[in-house]
Amino acid sequence: MNIVLMLKQHVGGPCKPIVEVGAHVKKGELVAVPEGLGANIHSSVYGVIESVDDMKIIVKADEEQPEEYVKLKETDDYIELVKEAGIVGAGGAGFPTAIKCATDLNGGYVIANAAECEPILDHNTLMMEQHPEYVVEGLKYVMSMTKAAKGYIAIKPIHMKACIALGKACKAEPNIEVKFLPNMYPAGDERVIVREILGVELEPGKLPSEANAVISNVETLKNIYFAIAERKPVITKDVTVAGRLKDAKNGKVFFDQPIGMPVSYYIEACGGYQEPHGEIVIGGPFTGRKGNEDIPLTKTTGGILVAMPFPKDTRKVGILECECGANEARLREIAEDMGAEVVSTAKCKRMVEVNGRYRCDKPGCCPGQAETVLGLKKDGAEIVLTATCQDWTNTVMQIAPRLGVPVYHSTDHTLRASGHNLYRKTK
Numbered sequence: 001m002n003i004v005l006m007l008k009q010h011v012g013g014p015c016k017p018i019v020e021v022g023a024h025v026k027k028g029e030l031v032a033v034p035e036g037l038g039a040n041i042h043s044s045v046y047g048v049i050e051s052v053d054d055m056k057i058i059v060k061a062d063e064e065q066p067e068e069y070v071k072l073k074e075t076d077d078y079i080e081l082v083k084e085a086g087i088v089g090a091g092g093a094g095f096p097t098a099i100k101c102a103t104d105l106n107g108g109y110v111i112a113n114a115a116e117c118e119p120i121l122d123h124n125t126l127m128m129e130q131h132p133e134y135v136v137e138g139l140k141y142v143m144s145m146t147k148a149a150k151g152y153i154a155i156k157p158i159h160m161k162a163c164i165a166l167g168k169a170c171k172a173e174p175n176i177e178v179k180f181l182p183n184m185y186p187a188g189d190e191r192v193i194v195r196e197i198l199g200v201e202l203e204p205g206k207l208p209s210e211a212n213a214v215i216s217n218v219e220t221l222k223n224i225y226f227a228i229a230e231r232k233p234v235i236t237k238d239v240t241v242a243g244r245l246k247d248a249k250n251g252k253v254f255f256d257q258p259i260g261m262p263v264s265y266y267i268e269a270c271g272g273y274q275e276p277h278g279e280i281v282i283g284g285p286f287t288g289r290k291g292n293e294d295i296p297l298t299k300t301t302g303g304i305l306v307a308m309p310f311p312k313d314t315r316k317v318g319i320l321e322c323e324c325g326a327n328e329a330r331l332r333e334i335a336e337d338m339g340a341e342v343v344s345t346a347k348c349k350r351m352v353e354v355n356g357r358y359r360c361d362k363p364g365c366c367p368g369q370a371e372t373v374l375g376l377k378k379d380g381a382e383i384v385l386t387a388t389c390q391d392w393t394n395t396v397m398q399i400a401p402r403l404g405v406p407v408y409h410s411t412d413h414t415l416r417a418s419g420h421n422l423y424r425k426t427k
């Protein structure tokens with residue numbers, strides 16, 4: 001089997017390969033290094049380098065794959081180990097973790113992001129149920145690197161078993177507490193976490209460091225734990241596979257998968273497609289992107305979701321964008337696949353421009369969308385396609401149907417495929 005190691009799995013530019021075609025590499029061996037902002041990349045398998053280009057390294061994996069891996073160098077410098085291990089935010093953003101760990105919080109807070117915010121995805125929750133100690137130990141390491149006084153684990157009460165497991169695991173830790181987030185999307189947004197856990201409202205574009213805090217996703221904490229306790233580089237990823245697959249409709253979790261494995265492997269491992277099926281979404285229903293069977297796992301891949309086919313609706317569509325969901329390009333892609341013509345676009349009223357990027361003013365607290373929906377209708381929209389947050393049901397849904405404008409949400413096809421409730425009904 002060929003393993004594809006993408007050279008850009010993080011915020012920053014692509015890494016520079018340091019191996020040549022024909023070389024034999026070991027699991028855990030360094031194969032690419034960052035030039036500027038980025039993170040080291042290690043081989044996830046024993047094998048022979050098949051090809052190298054500007055985008056990727058392909059490794060032909062050996063038949064035999066011993067458990068052992070090349071360990072990181074011996075040092076007591078935790079930040080150095082996190083850097084050497086190539087750890088990046090595993091929750092999706094891919095920001096190099098060593099930079100966060102080098103923040104001096106001088107008595108501030110480290111918050112474990114245990115929200116598992118995207119629906120269907122389950123690998124973080126299951127990991128916390130089975131190994132809460134990975135999160136607690138990782139959190140302690142980050143607290144020590146950043147000189148934080150307090151550690152919080154921010155989790156939704158809906159993940160009850162994980163809450164109990166984490167509560168037990170940090171019972172003997174006087175400086176660590178489990179704290180609850182609201183059961184909604186996007187509770188895992190960093191600004192929502194700071195608002196809910198620390199009571200500080202960060203302006204759009206501001207980072208948790210403004211509230212003297214560092215936030216780290218729980219899988220990233222697991223990677224930190226393994227880098228420091230076991231000198232293990234990031235060579236694996238946890239992933240949830242779900243949707244129109246014979247053996248994984250409601251989701252199947254695969255732990256510690258070699259980075260670089262193709263999506264096709266997981267389709268097969270879940271019994272193949274269940275027909276009819278639609279596109280493959282890489283990531284979660286809200287923020288995932290269209291993929292295909294050849295795409296390899298990276299350090300930030302959280303989900304492989306096989307969706308229902310898009311409904312065919314050739315009416316004129318108005319699209320409504322949100323910071324926390326699909327962007328305009330993705331909504332246009334969905335509209336095209338539905339066969340609908342986009343006649344108008346709008347952003348949620350809360351979106352404000354900061355340094356050339358649109359951000360939500362108050363994530364998860366959706367304002368009335370009546371004006372926006374009326375505007376789309378005035379432009380000729382007969383249907384609305386939206387990507388708004390969970391709170392949007394109280395707003396878009398209270399107006400659009402009354403205007404005779406049916407609503408589609410960008411998450412519908414993945415949620416339907418997994419038997420999940422749609423973000424559609426008003427209560």
Ligand code: SF4
Binds near residue numbers: 186349350362364391
């Ligand atoms: S308030 Fe608007 S921009 Fe903010 S998360 Fe909700 S729908 Fe998105």
